[in-house]
Amino acid sequence: MKSFRHRLPPLHALLVFEAAARQQNFSRAARELHVSQAAVSQQVRALEAYLETPLFRRAGRGVALTRQGEQLQERVNAALSYLVDAVETVTSPQTAMGISLAANTAISHLWLGPAVHAFRRRYPAEATRLRLVTSDHSHDLVADDVDIAILYDSPPRLEWSLEPLFEECLFPVAAPAYLDRYGRDLEGPEALLAHRLLDFERIEPNWVNWGRWFGALGVATNELVPEAVFNSYSLLLDAAEQGQGVALGTRHQVDARLADGTLERLGAYQVKTGCHYWLARRRQQESPEIALLSDWLLGWVGREASTDTSALLPR
Numbered sequence: 001m002k003s004f005r006h007r008l009p010p011l012h013a014l015l016v017f018e019a020a021a022r023q024q025n026f027s028r029a030a031r032e033l034h035v036s037q038a039a040v041s042q043q044v045r046a047l048e049a050y051l052e053t054p055l056f057r058r059a060g061r062g063v064a065l066t067r068q069g070e071q072l073q074e075r076v077n078a079a080l081s082y083l084v085d086a087v088e089t090v091t092s093p094q095t096a097m098g099i100s101l102a103a104n105t106a107i108s109h110l111w112l113g114p115a116v117h118a119f120r121r122r123y124p125a126e127a128t129r130l131r132l133v134t135s136d137h138s139h140d141l142v143a144d145d146v147d148i149a150i151l152y153d154s155p156p157r158l159e160w161s162l163e164p165l166f167e168e169c170l171f172p173v174a175a176p177a178y179l180d181r182y183g184r185d186l187e188g189p190e191a192l193l194a195h196r197l198l199d200f201e202r203i204e205p206n207w208v209n210w211g212r213w214f215g216a217l218g219v220a221t222n223e224l225v226p227e228a229v230f231n232s233y234s235l236l237l238d239a240a241e242q243g244q245g246v247a248l249g250t251r252h253q254v255d256a257r258l259a260d261g262t263l264e265r266l267g268a269y270q271v272k273t274g275c276h277y278w279l280a281r282r283r284q285q286e287s288p289e290i291a292l293l294s295d296w297l298l299g300w301v302g303r304e305a306s307t308d309t310s311a312l313l314p315r
Contacts, residue, residue: 009050014076016043017055021073025062098129099289102141103150106233107277108134110253112150115300119293126289136203147285148294153206153275159284163294165277165301166252170213171270173249173263175241186267189217195266196245199226200236208273213248216271237263252277252301 008014019029020040030037048055055069065073103112112132120127135141141149142157154162172192182195192214199210214221227245230236237254240247241262249263257263281294 009047013043013047013050015080016040017047018073018076018080020044020056020063021065021069021076024059024064098131099148099293100131100133100146101148101150101293102133102135102143102146104136104138104141104152105134106250106253107150107152108132109234110237110250110256112297114256115297118300119296122296123292126292129289130293138204142280147282147290148297149280150297151278151280152204154278154280157280159282160280161283162278162280163298165279165298168208168273168275168277169251169270170208170248170273171251172246172266173237173240173254173258174246174266175243176261176264178240178243178245179264179266181243184264184266186269189214189267189269190219192246192266192269193219193221193223196227197224198236198239198245198247199229200233201229201231203231206275208248208271208275210248213271216273217269 016029016033016039019032020026023029023032026040026044027037030040033040044056051068051072053068054066055072056063057066058064101112101116116127116130116132120130133141133143133146138151138154141151142160149160150165151162152168156162174195178196186192197210200207202209208216210226211221211224214224228239230239233250233253236247237249237257239245241257246266249258249265254263258265279294279297281290
C-alpha cells in the first residue's frame with residue numbers, strides 16, 4: 001500500500017481549506033491563519049486542482065461550499081479533531097491518564113456500571129481520573145495500560161494478583177408478559193426446548209450458552225433451535241425484556257432486573273458453571289487510588305448481592 005504522502009494532498013492545504021470552509025470567507029480565514037487572502041486563494045485552487053473538483057462557489061461577499069466541498073469538510077473536520085486528541089494524549093502528563101479499569105461488555109454494562117457510578121458519587125475527586133475500557137476479548141483486558149480488570153474464568157497470571165468476585169450461575173429468565181402468554185410451569189429443563197430461546201454467540205470458548213447449559217443438566221440438544229442469536233449479552237437481555245423469548249440470566253448481572261420485575265426466573269433450574277469472575281490488579285502498579293477502587297468493587301459484591309434472588313424464584 002502506498003504511503004499517506006502519495007495518497008493525500010499537502011496537509012497545509014487541508015488546514016487552509018478547513019479554515020475557509022468554517023469561516024465561509026477567504027479574508028477571515030486569512031486573518032485567522034496570519035496569511036494573505038491571496039495565499040488562501042492559492043491553497044484552495046491548488047487543492048481543487050489536486051482533487052479535480054470545485055470546493056467553493058461565490059456567495060455574495062463570501063463563499064459557499066459545493067456538495068463535494070461539504071463532503072470534504074465533514075471528513076477533514078473529523079480527521080483533524082482526531083489528530084488533536086492524539087496529540088493532546090501524548091503531550092499530557094502521564095499521571096493525567098489515571099486508573100484504567102477493564103471488563104467485558106456485559107459486566108461493564110450490567111454490573112460494573114452501577115458500581116462505578118456509586119464510586120464516583122462517593123469519591124468524586126478520585127473518580128475524575130478513572131478510565132473505563134470495554135472489550136469481549138480477554139487479551140484486551142490485560143493490555144499494558146490497564147491497572148484493574150474484571151476477568152472471566154481467568155488462569156493465574158504472573159503480573160496480576162487475582163481475587164474472586166463471584167461464581168457464575170445461569171438460569172432462564174423472561175419478561176412477565178412472555179410468561180403470562182406461554183406459562184411459568186416447567187416439568188423439567190427439557191421443557192424449555194419448546195420455548196422461544198434467545199441465545200448469544202460464544203466469542204470465547206469458555207463462554208456458556210444454551211447448548212452448554214442444557215448439556216450440564218443432561219438434556220440432549222438435538223432439537224435446540226434458538227429463536228434468535230445475539231453477539232451482545234446486553235442486547236440479548238433487552239430482547240428478553242421486550243418479550244421476545246427466554247434468555248439465560250447470569251447471577252449478579254440480572255439481579256437488578258429481577259428485583260425491579262422487568263425479568264422473572266422461569267423455573268428453579270440453574271447451572272453453576274464452576275467459572276468465576278475475578279478482580280485482577282497489576283502487581284507493579286499498586287497505588288492508594290487503585291487499592292481504594294479495588295476495595296470498593298470487592299465490597300460492591302456484598303452490597304448488590306444483598307438482594308437474595310432465590311426469593312425471586314417462581315412460586
